[in-house]
Every structure is written in C-alpha cells, then in structure tokens.
Amino acid sequence: MDIWRLVNTEQPHSSFPQALYKILGEGHSWIEWSKDGTKLRYNDPTRLMNELHVLGFKAQDLASLNKNFNDYGFKRLSDARRSRYDPCKNTWTVFAHASFLQHDEDAINNIRRRRVRRSRVSSKKSTPSSDDEFW
Template sequence: MDIHKLITIDQPHNTFPQALYKILNTGHTWIEWNTDGSKIRYNDPGRLIRELQTLGFKAQDSASLSKNFNDYSFNRLSDARKSRYDPYKSTWTVFCHADFLRHDPDRANAIQRRRARRTRPYSKKSSPCSDDSIWD
C-alpha cells in the first residue's frame, strides 16, 4: 500500500479559497459577492460549513471556519458572531482579500496558506459594524 495515499486520502482536493470560490459561483442566496466582486459575505455559517464538508474539508464549527479565513489572510470587515441570535439570517459576515476577486479566479488559486502564526498584542475589538457602507 502506498503511504502517500494513506496520508492524503481524507485531504480536500482544493484549497480553502478554491472551495470558497466554487461555492460562491454556484448561485446561493446565503453567500454572495458584492457588486464589484472584491468582497464576499454570508449569513449562514452552518450552511457554509456543510458546503465545505461536502468538498472534503473537516470544518466542524465557526472557530474552524474562522481559522481557515485567517490562515489564508482574509480580512474580516464585519462580524455577525457578536450580534444577537438572528432567526431571519439578516446579519451578514463580510470578508475580503486582495487576491480573491470574482472576475479573476487565477489570483484566487494562487492564495497560499500562511505557515507561521503571527503573535499579536491583545486588543479588544469593537462591536460589528451594522453600517452597509462596508459592503459597497
């Protein structure tokens, strides 16, 4: 038996940005690009986790989802996690990355996972912005 097959048997065939790009381009209403294609937003993290699992990722909760966004250097522009429970899914979490653009999939394919973690000084983050100006 080939040892390489044992190691990679449960590994996803795509990187996180490639899988995210694939999910975005299937036309879901809970995850979408902004008008110029430079930002993404989603309002159902559970659904995003399930979609990633079908593509071979082992994401189990919002912490592992956040870890993937952080490992690939996405910037969080708003955070729905800190808002109250929203049964109507009207609160969106917005991310952007300089190389993750709707009309340029080759740049998304080139995004690499950060290898070393940076140490950051502790700072309390402000509450999520409910202003739609970050989305435009």
C-alpha cells in the same frame, strides 16, 4: 478495500479559497459576492461548513472556519456575532482578500496558507516570591 480511494476522500482536492470560489459560483442565497466582486459575505456558517465538508474540508465549528479564513489572509470586515448589538440586525459576516476577486479566478491560485510556526519555549513555573517582583 481500495486504500487509494480512502486517501483521496480524506484530502480536499482544492485549497480553501478555491472551494469558497466554487461555492460562490453556485449562486446560493446565503453566500454571495459584493456588487463590486471584491468581498464575500455569508449568513449561514453551518451551511458553509457543510458545503466545505462535501468538498473535503473538515471545518467542524465556527472557530475552525474562522481559522481557515485567517490562515489564508482574509480580512474580516463585519461579524455576525456582533449583530445582537446592531439595531438593523445585520447578520452577514463579510470577508475580503486582495487576490480573492469574482472575475479573476486565476488570482486565487496565488493565495497561500500562512503557517505560523511557534517554537515551544520551556517555561519555568512561577513561585509566589518571583511574582512579587512584577508588582
């Protein structure tokens, strides 16, 4: 078995924004650019996760998909999860990023993943007597 092939199939060949741009360029009905080309919207998160999986990303659930959008600095403008309260039943989720533009593929290379480094803080277990100090 060729180990190089295994390593290469496990890693995505492009970044998350580049993969999104490629999927948007294929002209699907479930994911599209806004008219001005500054926003993207999709209405089938399962299909988006499957398309990303084909490109080497391992988004297995909606939370990991949303984490990718957040890690790369995309702003959520509307959310399909709230559509049950919407009388128009708008089921599209809309995201935008200042450097993610339809007619500027080169700007996508400037989008970097934000890594939040959290230091582990050893926390002391609270005791009932110490909890009383806060009330």
